[in-house]
Amino acid sequence: MKRYYCKQCNGKLFIINSKTVCPKCSKLNILSKEKSLDISKKRAQYLEKMFWSFLSKHKKGALLVHFANWREELAYSFLEKVPLLETYKFLATNYLLIKIRDKVRFGSKDLNPVDSKRILELFAEFLRIKEETLKINEGFGLLAYKKRRYNLKKAKDLLSNFYLITSVDLKEIFKYYRDYGVYNSKEAEKVIAKYKAEYEKILKRPIKKIHYTPKSFFENDNFFRLLIQLDIAFGRNLLFAETLDFFYLKNKIEPSDLTRICNQIITKLKIPYKPPYPIGVHIKEFIGVLTNLFPKKYKELYNLLVVGDYNITSFPFFLEFGDMVIIFPRTCFLFYLFLHIFLHKELFDKKKNEVSYNFEREKMIDEFKSNGFKAKEIKTRSLQIDAVAWKGKTIYVTECKHWGIRHLMEHKRFHEYLERDLKGIVDGKKYTDRKPKEVVSLVEKVQYIKDNLNTYGLPKKAIVKGLIIVRDFYPIPKYKRVIIKNIKEINKLT
Numbered sequence: 049m050k051r052y053y054c055k056q057c058n059g060k061l062f063i064i065n066s067k068t069v070c071p072k073c074s075k076l077n078i079l080s081k082e083k084s085l086d087i088s089k090k091r092a093q094y095l096e097k098m099f100w101s102f103l104s105k106h107k108k109g110a111l112l113v114h115f116a117n118w119r120e121e122l123a124y125s126f127l128e129k130v131p132l133l134e135t136y137k138f139l140a141t142n143y144l145l146i147k148i149r150d151k152v153r154f155g156s157k158d159l160n161p162v163d164s165k166r167i168l169e170l171f172a173e174f175l176r177i178k179e180e181t182l183k184i185n186e187g188f189g190l191l192a193y194k195k196r197r198y199n200l201k202k203a204k205d206l207l208s209n210f211y212l213i214t215s216v217d218l219k220e221i222f223k224y225y226r227d228y229g230v231y232n233s234k235e236a237e238k239v240i241a242k243y244k245a246e247y248e249k250i251l252k253r254p255i256k257k258i259h260y261t262p263k264s265f266f267e268n269d270n271f272f273r274l275l276i277q278l279d280i281a282f283g284r285n286l287l288f289a290e291t292l293d294f295f296y297l298k299n300k301i302e303p304s305d306l307t308r309i310c311n312q313i314i315t316k317l318k319i320p321y322k323p324p325y326p327i328g329v330h331i332k333e334f335i336g337v338l339t340n341l342f343p344k345k346y347k348e349l350y351n352l353l354v355v356g357d358y359n360i361t362s363f364p365f366f367l368e369f370g371d372m373v374i375i376f377p378r379t380c381f382l383f384y385l386f387l388h389i390f391l392h393k394e395l396f397d398k399k400k401n402e403v404s405y406n407f408e409r410e411k412m413i414d415e416f417k418s419n420g421f422k423a424k425e426i427k428t429r430s431l432q433i434d435a436v437a438w439k440g441k442t443i444y445v446t447e448c449k450h451w452g453i454r455h456l457m458e459h460k461r462f463h464e465y466l467e468r469d470l471k472g473i474v475d476g477k478k479y480t481d482r483k484p485k486e487v488v489s490l491v492e493k494v495q496y497i498k499d500n501l502n503t504y505g506l507p508k509k510a511i512v513k514g515l516i517i518v519r520d521f522y523p524i525p526k527y528k529r530v531i532i533k534n535i536k537e538i539n540k541l542t
């Protein structure tokens with residue numbers, strides 16, 4: 049049994065004009081997955097061609113600087129105005145920078161504001177269609193058509209006769225993004241308006257200076273909260289995750305290298321710095337700073353961090369432009385935060401587990417109690433039950449999992465893993481690196497409680513049920529009589 053599936057045909061349910069429909073059973077104007085995918089790919093190809101033919105008329109260097117400046121503005125606004133990152137735009141600027149970096153042929157046209165606006169519009173549309181293709185491919189999207197007769201060779205038909213419809217489960221996931229501070233721009237505006245005064249207060253609070261180590265970084269709760277937000281926002285699908293993947297930098301740089309370089313340039317070279325504008329220094333000065341900070345690896349660092357005419361493999365943290373290097377301090381600070389996820393993954397995972405493990409279990413017991421249940425944790429030498437909760441004649445033997453929105457939740461495999469892990473709790477299988485480990489199953493725990501009602505002072509003749517509480521999203525509502533709910537739904541239990 050799965051949630052969000054049609055009871056008649058067992059196919060996935062979709063949303064069209066805010067109504068839930070089954071594409072198979074309804075006779076609506078919805079295309080099959082194969083047809084949708086084919087058309088979506090054609091749309092993406094068409095837009096990409098149009099986009100590049102327009103873009104490549106311009107000077108390469110000018111384009112790189114332009115989009116890096118735009119990225120710097122986004123980072124500045126996120127760090128110093130409102131802590132809501134416009135993730136889509138931030139992704140777009142990085143994606144564009146990489147694409148431009150990789151292309152060879154460009155023209156000689158200067159970039160004027162009208163052209164730059166046009167580039168952005170075309171690019172936003174292209175990116176939207178790229179995501180559309182991805183959603184269709186993963187089974188979370190289909191195309192619906194307006195006119196029954198169409199000719200795909202006509203651009204007008206190809207681009208405007210079809211629109212994406214999204215599956216109910218993906219819509220459900222989008223709702224949970226907000227709990228992690230990830231908003232679309234419309235929502236963000238509302239949140240900003242609501243909390244503006246509070247944000248301003250937070251921004252004015254002085255930052256305590258402590259000696260930096262990766263470990264001390266993770267002890268800072270503000271940074272940690274930001275990291276969670278960035279992790280969710282930039283790990284949501286492969287379009288994001290592949291653009292912003294930094295595992296290859298492990299053991300080559302430290303996150304703080306980026307901020308150290310920026311600080312050194314601003315303080316030692318006494319370059320006037322007015323955010324959100326970037327800073328330009330002569331290549332020689334830049335290399336001087338690098339040599340001073342990292343005498344042994346300055347060449348390697350230059351190649352890893354600076355994109356230039358002769359260096360098109362690095363990520364564009366810094367840009368070489370003529371005989372200058374352009375520095376983007378706020379972008380560097382944002383990447384300094386973000387790189388901890390990749391370069392200190394063990395510390396990040398450890399902190400995530402600690403925080404959610406303690407917090408979620410206590411929160412769950414409180415939630416039971418405030419809904420009229422009695423609840424307690426039970427630990428014996430051989431098993432642990434996160435909560436036994438009872439009200440009237442029902443006892444819930446509960447396992448609490450802090451699993452919530454994780455990486456790549458806009459991909460089928462996330463849902464498959466989640467389903468596998470939930471079933472594993474009931475069957476007593478714990479999955480790490482695919483090989484399951486045998487653990488005490490929830491079924492056994494239910495039996496243990498049934499056999500020991502007296503020992504724990506539980507009501508006799510009660511019905512004992514298995515229950516799993518997760519943090520937010522779950523793909524199956526029940527498995528082998530064990531009920532699955534999220535923490536907000538405890539009030540629905542009787």
Ligand SMILES: [Zn+2]
Pocket residue numbers: 054055056057058059070071072073074
């Ligand atoms: Zn159906």
